[in-house]
Amino acid sequence: MAEIVIRNLRKEFGDFTAVQSSSFKIEDGEFFMLLGPSGCGKTTTLRMIAGLELPTSGEIYIDGEEVGQRPARKRDIAFVFQMFALYPHMNVRRNISYPLVSQGMPKQQVAEKVDEVSRILGIGDILDRPVSGLSGGDRQRVALGRAIVRDPKAFMMDEPLGALDAEFREHMAEELRALHDRMNATTVYVTHDQLEAMQMGDKIVVMNHGVIEQFGTPRDIYDKPATMFVADFIGSPSMNFLRFHGQVHAGSNTVVVHHEELEVPRLQEPFEGDLVYGIRPEHISLSDGGTYRGEVIASEYLGTTQIVTLNTGNGELKARIPSDQPVRAGENVGLEFHGAAVTLFDNQTGRALRSELNEGVLSHV
The missing domain is CATH 2.40.50.140 (Nucleic acid-binding proteins)
Structure with missing residues (x-):
């Protein structure tokens, strides 16, 4: 896993500035939350870290290397999307193994890796089932499995629980945090749900209109709001x-x-x-x-x-x-x-x- 350092990151789309001079550090093995309302710049920030968007200016360091202008395939990052992005014509086993097969890994090693990941996620009994018939929770586990199997330097997650119903989303949040702790993974997670961020995160960046309003632990964010926006956005009521x-x-x-x-x-x-x-x-x-x-x-x-x-x-x-x-x-x-x-x-x-x-x-x- 890896430390991630962001320095003066900026992203412009024509006349619109989506992210304004953001700087923060994600420690090795940390569960890091990017939190804010829709349109605040959190997903754009995540996509720049992952290499799916190139920054207008600024620097991105992953494991000590500056990668700001490198394409996603050269950053050793795994991305988990809200809508799972699974291959519907493949079964669970083939979905999880696809990244390894595409890299040319030997079949025996692929099989061992898939079995290991399925044990971690508790999906060994559905490996040969088509993904089209799975529940939302099982599909999310398969999407996580496809990311984990690569042993990437860091995981990028863009509202991965957003498509689940409220009760199951809370259960999956607990599972996801427990999985993170077992793997000691560096994880960057985007959400608009303050409860999800407080429940799961080691550190939180709160964004608004492309600007970082506050960066700190969940306790600091709640007890010591740096701005009125943070004080109003965090807490219910x-x-x-x-x-x-x-x-x-x-x-x-x-x-x-x-x-x-x-x-x-x-x-x-x-x-x-x-x-x-x-x-x-x-x-x-x-x-x-x-x-x-x-x-x-x-x-x-x-x-x-x-x-x-x-x-x-x-x-x-x-x-x-x-x-x-x-x-x-x-x-x-x-x-x-x-x-x-x-x-x-x-x-x-x-x-x-x-x-x-x-x-x-x-x-x-």
Whole structure:
């Protein structure tokens, strides 16, 4: 397997810039996620790493070699597509063995490799079945088998679970991560599903409009969002935003939001202007005595928790609270914010202000 380094990668299609000066490093053996909404540039980035698209500018290093202008066949990369891309006229065995046969590998060695891969994927009992009659999950395993059998330097996966139904997609995500761990493979995986990225990834790049918004571990991405876009895109429900105009001082751990003093992590630099107070639903508690108050609009029961929607007079908030805590529509309740988990943003740029919470996170971008 291999380390992959991306430096100032850019891709233009005529007047449209799909990827803008992206830089990041994928460690050897890492499960790396490219995450973002449709059209953000994540698939284009993956295709450039794989050699299916050549970059307009920038460098791509795989295992220490610069490969940015090399065709895909000279990069030793295996690609797994969303729609499987299997040969319908071949059975499972011939689909998996095809890359090896096309390379002229001896028949006995091909048979041994196919048997090894089928054991890893648990598909030994369907090797002689036509792929046209297989379930979506089995087709995905065959597509993975065809990629694995080559022993490539890295695997590129473009939303490989996107065609599966929700329940089976979650099961296959667990299987895919377990397979990755057994093989210690370098894997680059594109998805628009934040839960999939958080569940499977060692590191995540969040992209938007061709730009990297943040690069870090799933925990950093969730707990320490570098921008309002990341804070809004990650999490269900997403982070709450309270907009206000104010002044904060270096070393201060409070701000005044709509005439109420609220706690924040200690800020490293002073700031005055239009701010956004960001707080996730699970970091809001309902109480009788809170001075910042809201009116309950609705409650959504989710088993162990409930999502309560509140009107504060300065916008709606959502709070995730225990399901056994009684609330009723129209009730006026106090809100307590867990200050240590708050992120303050510059409303003009959308970027997080440096604090004890997000120290070091912005340096990744």
